[in-house]
Amino acid sequence: MADVLLDIRNLRIEATSYPPGEPPRDVVLVDDVSVAVEKGRVLGLIGESGAGKSTIGLSAMSYGRGGVRLTGGQILLNGREIRTAGMRELRSLRGHEVTYVAQSAAAAFNPAKQLMEQVIETSLSHGLMPRAEAEARAVDLFRQLGLPDPENIGKRYPHQVSGGQLQRVMTAMALCPKPDLVIFDEPTTALDVTTQIDVLAAIKRAIHETGVAALYITHDLAVVAQVADDIMVLRHGKMVEYGTTEQIITRPSEEYTRALVSVRGIEHAEKDPSVEPVLRVQNVTARYKGTNFDVLKNVSVDLPPGQTLAIVGESGSGKSTLARAITGLLPPSQGRITFAGRELSRELKARSKDDLREVQMIYQMADVAMNPRQTVGTIIGRPLEFYFGMSGEQKRVRIQELLDQIEMGRGFIDRYPAELSGGQKQRVCIARALAAKPKLIICDEVTSALDPLVADGILKLLLNLQAAEGVAYLFITHDIATVRAIADRIAVMFKGQVVRYGPKSQVLAPPFDDYTDLLLSSVPEMELGWLEQVLEHRKMESAGN
Amino acid sequence: MVHPILKLVVQRVALGILLLLAASVLIFVGTQILPGDVAQSILGQSATPVSLANLRAELGLNDPPVTRYFNWLSGVLQGDLGTALSNGQDIATAMGRRLGNTLFLAFWAAIIAVPLAIVLGLISVRYRDRWPDKLISGVTLATISVPEFLVGYIAVFFLAVQLQWFPSIASVYDGMTLGERLYAISMPVIVLVLAVLGHMMRMTRAAILNVMQSAYVETAELKGLSQFTIIARHALPNAVAPVVNVVMLNLAYLVVGVVVVEVVFVYPGMGQYLVDHVAKRDVPVVQACGLVFAAVYIGLNLLADVISILANPRLRHPK
Incomplete structure (x- = not known):
């Protein structure tokens, strides 16, 4: 693997927990996890809450959220160790080599500043390009991500655009400084399902067109199956299974992964509708x-x-x-x-x-x-x-x-x-x-x-x-x-x-009305290529009309 | 469609005017129910009943209180604050000079105190729970805890008597240059700055720390921005509203609360003027001073409200 961009080896992450009425104690959040991302590839990190996905994702920027400490192992980014790097070095790589897309863009944008200012901020603060060039690049990215009125949307404030649009602007913000790696932390989880599919498609297209590598963190296996090349399944801070997306989805080898893949197997027979209603x-x-x-x-x-x-x-x-x-x-x-x-x-x-x-x-x-x-x-x-x-x-x-x-x-x-x-x-x-x-x-x-x-x-x-x-x-x-x-x-x-x-x-x-059709067809399904099929189908339908 | 900001601002201003009217009623009622008879205090104990009755009629003291209130109010609205009973001077003219002096003092105290408080607040946040934060918190807490007159006398002892840097009495007169004036008021300015610094600094610190918890500050950190850029550019703009409110309260204090400091340094401002005339039972002057103080107080708080409204991007840029 010559082109390894991010190479995390035997990572150990700890935090101090303060249980009520007991002395504080150290808890291990992530234990002996190794992750490697090659240039231009997308690795999905998947697991339930508490699995340590976000914590591992943020460790790629050598960042511990709220008192979380990266206590062991190596984090190599472009070949150099960053776990023990000083603040000055970390500041130069955060927002430049590695960027971050948060779950709730609505909270992650500063409400008092125009979107454009925030999108090009790192490009300017890291001295990557002059303002005019950064703005032009931002507008290009807005267009690429399918945002309405790409020339002017940057003049707006965060509360003036919708949640789905904001998530795309945040993706543009992450891509603007031409990073090597983008961390997507549940970028579509907070969105409605009909919005999610568009944002997902936009993100996927942007990843492919810019050739950036990505860590895609989510709890939804059906979502990650649409964008990731490889998937790592995590549970309680430990790795459960690691393989290509195709293998994880179709031939999971671990019991826990099988449970995740086959989740929602509940069925029940519909009851007689002709009873007097309560x-x-x-x-x-x-x-x-x-x-x-x-x-x-x-x-x-x-x-x-x-x-x-x-x-x-x-x-x-x-x-x-x-x-x-x-x-x-x-x-x-x-x-x-x-x-x-x-x-x-x-x-x-x-x-x-x-x-x-x-x-x-x-x-x-x-x-x-x-x-x-x-x-x-x-x-x-x-x-x-x-x-x-x-x-x-x-x-x-x-x-x-x-x-x-x-x-x-x-x-x-x-x-x-x-x-x-x-x-x-x-x-x-x-x-x-x-x-x-x-x-x-x-x-x-x-x-x-x-x-x-x-x-x-x-x-x-x-x-x-x-x-x-x-x-x-x-x-x-x-x-x-x-x-x-x-x-x-x-x-x-x-x-x-x-x-x-x-x-x-x-x-x-079927037959469905338009809205129910849109709603049902937007629900991600756990199969490869589902996203492309749906988008292709919709394109054909709208061409047919 | 009226811009929502305009509507909110107009509402605030209308409310301010209403509040000022209410304050004028309170001031009038308050000074009228004070014990003592104005005519008696002007003419002294030896006055005859006839001359007292004549003076009362002349001053309109026999009219019902409501009539007297409206006469007074209509005078005030035309810029006529009445004449001082003690020396027969026109109050508006006499007070104008005094108010000018007080505002001059307050202005320079504010020019120093407000930026200093905000910068100290920013430093406290940057070095939170480390020695610079603790030092700033400790010192400012001490200065707001010690009574002003004591701070004043301590300052006089060290700066004026021992070191002889500044004059101990802040006397100003016509024909002084700006430099001379500033030198003359340096002692009261120092004392006032120490008196108001603590509140503003602590509020700035608390408001910014509150904002520092938010997700967009984490975004800024993950952008690799420096701590100071994060605090000044991402946190401070979102902490404006609470900071402005406490700044305005302190500015109001600089105008209406300087009585003690002016007396300590024998500065010819509003505070001295008020104290002198309260001692002389000069009711019209006390009323006028009360009204001016109320107007300053309400005006500055109104300004704080308007700035808070303007600082809110959701109101400034509706959907």
Whole structure:
């Protein structure tokens, strides 16, 4: 390998952890990992949260985020050791030889400065080219990345362009100083799926046209399969498997990689749609106070008891607003909501205790939905006290039953949320909702913040609980794979309206309307060349029109 | 479509005017309910009831309070602050000179203190938790903790008496050159700078440290920029709003809070003027001073608000 650009050998990364009530101790984040990137090639780093992907990525710039220390091994960039290099040398290579594209471009751009200033900043500060040349190069890159109005977009401020555009501007910023290596750290994860595909295509094209080498970090194997030449699978800071993309996707040799590849294998039979619905939403229109714009327009959906209605759509489509209207947090301006045969009052205050008890909610961010100073027992016990007046031994027995139901040990009753993993926290939230013996649970993106394997566990749990308790789910998500796994019927929302609605087998089968087609075809699939096929297909269709 | 900034600024200005009116009512009510009779204090204990009654009628003291308030307010709006009871001088003229002196002092104190505070704040952030930071924090904390008059006298003892660098009394008069004037006020300027430096420096430090946590500062670090470029170009512009607010509060203090310092250095400014006339129960002067102080205070805070609005790129460049 003559053309090795980045050669990381036996890297060890540590940080100091400060557990509450205990003395600080050093933890090993990355242990004995070796990575090599050749010129012009793209290496995908893949793994779940805590796998050390970003930490390894940033080590290519000899940078440790927030007290993270690179304590062992060698990091050779263009043949010279940078792990132990001084600040002066690091400053000269950061932003010049190696550049970085962050997950959230919206946060990574300085809100007070024009985009152009930020894009060409390194080219100027490192003395790489004069301002005029840097600006011309930036405009070229804007054009290459498919940004609208490439001549003038640089004059804008970060808040004036959309998230997908900002991610492309950040890619242009990384490519502008003609680096040898670009680190892409989950560059499309925060985007809607229909935006992701365009950004992904733009990044891939830019990588190929500039011939730059790249480290592409993501948790989504289907995404990395589209851009990477080689893939390294990481888990708990250690390497699991390393091979070409083709080998990892089609012939994974490790058990863990196989699990990642075959994730979302859940299937369940669609239930009979012709049952009298428990929830009936009729022509609901709603807007937020002080605005003159309807965020929900004439929405009508039904949900039979013991079944799951998935509400699918991108950010801003009105999914969560529908949940707010059903729970009474946002009184609709028109329409009616019928639940278990009675009409629910629009206002939350006018609803009876039974109305409140029978509709429960689970949120995306389990950590902020729980009081960090209450134990699991207190959290789950609260609805038991509030709705059923339970106390003492009776309450304790019921809490233990619920812990059994969410497949967590009874010992968790005295634990605090901070001591739980992300998946366990979400399970506690499920138990809290279940404690009220509801007829309907509204699940708002409950698996979106979780790693795929953990999310699968939660989905399986929800399906089991539905079979046992007969509870209905209104399942809000942007993720089509999740919908396939658990929905009985589906409503696709777009700009506050339901554009497609029906049993799962019908909604996910052609012929599609334009939007559903776009949405479904944008979901990355775990096969090589998928991106090119989709883009080719779309090009042909638009030429045909 | 009106630019949202214009709308916000107009709202702020309108609110400021309303606030000033409210302050004028408070000042008027406050000075009117003070014990003592103005006519009595002008004519002295030996005045006859008849002459007291005549003077009261002449001063309009028999009118209902609301009428008197509006008479006073309409005078103020036309630039007539009334005449001082103690010496019969026109207040606007007498105060104009004093206000000029106070603003002169405040201006030079601010010219030194504001940039110094911001630079010290930047240095503190750059060397956070190391000795320069601790030294700056310690010294500025000490200077804001010690009362000004004490700082004043200590400064007089060392700088004026022992070293004889500066005059201990800041007397200014007509015909002085700018240089002479600056030399004359150097002692009060030093004391005022020490008094306001601490707050501004600490706020600058806190606001920038807050911004230093953000993702775009990490981006700047990964661009290989130097620490000082990162702090000054990426962090400071986003810390303007909180810094401006505390700067303006301190500027207001330089104008309305200098009473003690002016008395210590016998400087002929607003503070001295106010203290003299409070002692003489000269109600119209006290009212006028109160109103001017209120106007300065509200005006500077209004300015802080407007600058904060202008510093927000989301408002300056709407979508």
